Amino acid sequence: MKKRARREQGGVLPKSWPGQSEPKIISCETQPRKKKRKQSETESNAPASKFWELAESLDKVSVDSLLASRIGGPGNLKAPSVEEEVCRAAAVRALRQAFANLCDKHGVKAGTSAVFFDKWHCKWLQCAGSAAHAAGLLAPSEPLLPMIEGFDVLDEGLIKALAFLHRDKVAPLAKDLREAAAKKALALPRKFRKLQHGGHATLSPSEDGKAVLLRFEDTELQISSKHLEKLRCLYRGKSQTGFADAAFCCLLRYQSVLQKGFQGACTAEVFRAIREAFGARFECFASPLNCRYSAMCTAFPDTDAVFGSVGSFFALNPDHGSFQLNPPFVDDLILPMAGKLEQLLQSSDKHKTALTFVVVVCGNAGSRSGSAALGALQGTKFLVAEMTCPKNEHHYIDGEQHANEEVRISPCDTAVFVLQSRRATKENTATDEKMDLIRQSFGGKQGLTDGKKRK
Numbered sequence: 001m002k003k004r005a006r007r008e009q010g011g012v013l014p015k016s017w018p019g020q021s022e023p024k025i026i027s028c029e030t031q032p033r034k035k036k037r038k039q040s041e042t043e044s045n046a047p048a049s050k051f052w053e054l055a056e057s058l059d060k061v062s063v064d065s066l067l068a069s070r071i072g073g074p075g076n077l078k079a080p081s082v083e084e085e086v087c088r089a090a091a092v093r094a095l096r097q098a099f100a101n102l103c104d105k106h107g108v109k110a111g112t113s114a115v116f117f118d119k120w121h122c123k124w125l126q127c128a129g130s131a132a133h134a135a136g137l138l139a140p141s142e143p144l145l146p147m148i149e150g151f152d153v154l155d156e157g158l159i160k161a162l163a164f165l166h167r168d169k170v171a172p173l174a175k176d177l178r179e180a181a182a183k184k185a186l187a188l189p190r191k192f193r194k195l196q197h198g199g200h201a202t203l204s205p206s207e208d209g210k211a212v213l214l215r216f217e218d219t220e221l222q223i224s225s226k227h228l229e230k231l232r233c234l235y236r237g238k239s240q241t242g243f244a245d246a247a248f249c250c251l252l253r254y255q256s257v258l259q260k261g262f263q264g265a266c267t268a269e270v271f272r273a274i275r276e277a278f279g280a281r282f283e284c285f286a287s288p289l290n291c292r293y294s295a296m297c298t299a300f301p302d303t304d305a306v307f308g309s310v311g312s313f314f315a316l317n318p319d320h321g322s323f324q325l326n327p328p329f330v331d332d333l334i335l336p337m338a339g340k341l342e343q344l345l346q347s348s349d350k351h352k353t354a355l356t357f358v359v360v361v362c363g364n365a366g367s368r369s370g371s372a373a374l375g376a377l378q379g380t381k382f383l384v385a386e387m388t389c390p391k392n393e394h395h396y397i398d399g400e401q402h403a404n405e406e407v408r409i410s411p412c413d414t415a416v417f418v419l420q421s422r423r424a425t426k427e428n429t430a431t432d433e434k435m436d437l438i439r440q441s442f443g444g445k446q447g448l449t450d451g452k453k454r455k
Contacts, residue, residue: 057281066295070310071136071315076302079302080249080302080303083196089252091144091145091187094184095180099180100117102173102180106172108169116158119330120177122328123157126336127154128140129312130314142188143302146185147186158177159174201214202214202216211223214247221251223251227289235306236308269442274324274358277358277435278418280358282296282322283296283324284296284297284323284325285297287300288307297312299312313325314336325337325358327361331372334373335373338377338380339376341419345421348421349422349423354421354423355420356418361414363389364391374415377419380419383419386418387438388413389414418430
């Protein structure tokens with residue numbers, strides 16, 4: 001690895017966002033001591049306080065500037081009705097079942113077919129998002145079954161995912177799945193036009209009182225009472241009826257998109273350490289269900305904006321600030337993320353601004369975030385520090401923490417990368433002390449490998 005001269009430690013950098021002729025320097029320091037203490041005490045009494053830290057979130061000016069400068073502009077997408085979201089979820093379920101049937105038809109023993117479908121679907125959504133951003137849009141008009149050009153790009157992805165099988169069996173399966181998906185996508189708008197709107201979701205406690213049931217017609221969803229209170233705190237709408245509908249649509253969206261999780265949430269200790277070390281108070285890959293701050297990037301701005309989402313990370317173009325990234329452990333997402341980071345940091349260097357990214361990913365080369373994804377992060381010239389926490393010696397919170405609050409031992413290594421622009425290396429230096437703080441937050445002083453720091 002190329003060695004670099006060690007730079008002096010500086011203070012916590014302020015944030016500003018591009019998109020204006022005179023970029024504003026926006027302070028994201030925590031509130032003054034007195035005000036912060038009062039706010040923290042208020043939050044500590046809230047039922048949802050263990051799941052997020054509102055007092056440490058970005059200030060409103062920073063968030064407003066980010067909204068104004070993102071691809072697609074500051075306006076929000078139209079939120080779906082409960083009828084539309086139920087119809088959309090049914091279409092995704094039908095496509096998921098069609099994939100299972102096609103596996104049987106073509107003699108493909110795919111094991112747990114949900115995993116392979118989810119990876120294929122993730123690639124589909126990634127392609128659609130990229131196409132929307134290239135067209136200057138915040139997101140595709142259809143979030144789960146979008147029509148995109150070059151649909152056949154998905155074939156190779158599925159064939160690669162099922163590479164352990166004979167290609168002559170998988171290729172026809174991929175073609176049939178693509179055709180089935182296109183039919184579902186074309187049929188969805190017609191189904192929407194036939195819907196009778198005006199219904200609303202209802203909330204009721206579960207029998208044991210520890211969870212809340214969200215219902216609309218025959219669809220029933222469950223969320224823990226504490227996470228529902230968290231959504232109430234995040235909610236930016238005006239009516240109780242609107243809240244129930246928004247919570248129902250958000251929960252159903254994430255249930256539809258992933259049957260098998262590819263992501264575990266970092267613990268509160270890790271968030272606190274990264275915030276204290278680098279001033280990061282913003283998540284680039286989150287959802288209203290697992291976020292820790294009141295503003296975040298999520299995959300679905302149509303359902304999530306009312307809970308604080310500013311849209312996809314790939315729609316943002318920050319050139320100042322400090323950000324935390326813990327993406328789903330999937331190559332098809334991590335590779336374009338690495339490319340986006342490279343682009344942003346090059347722009348930051350060009351404009352001589354301070355930009356820091358702290359990236360948390362699976363550290364196993366043979367895993368879902370495999371050698372290509374790790375290589376992209378390890379090979380960038382902007383990497384200033386990295387470390388690895390070995391599997392079975394640190395923890396994650398269950399990716400579906402809104403329903404299951406278990407803290408699980410990680411089955412894979414976790415890698416932490418710090419990428420910075422030149423100015424950030426001087427103002428927000430990745431010192432050994434900062435890396436030690438993050439390392440200890442994953443599992444204390446024992447059981448972790450030494451941080452590997454570039455100088």
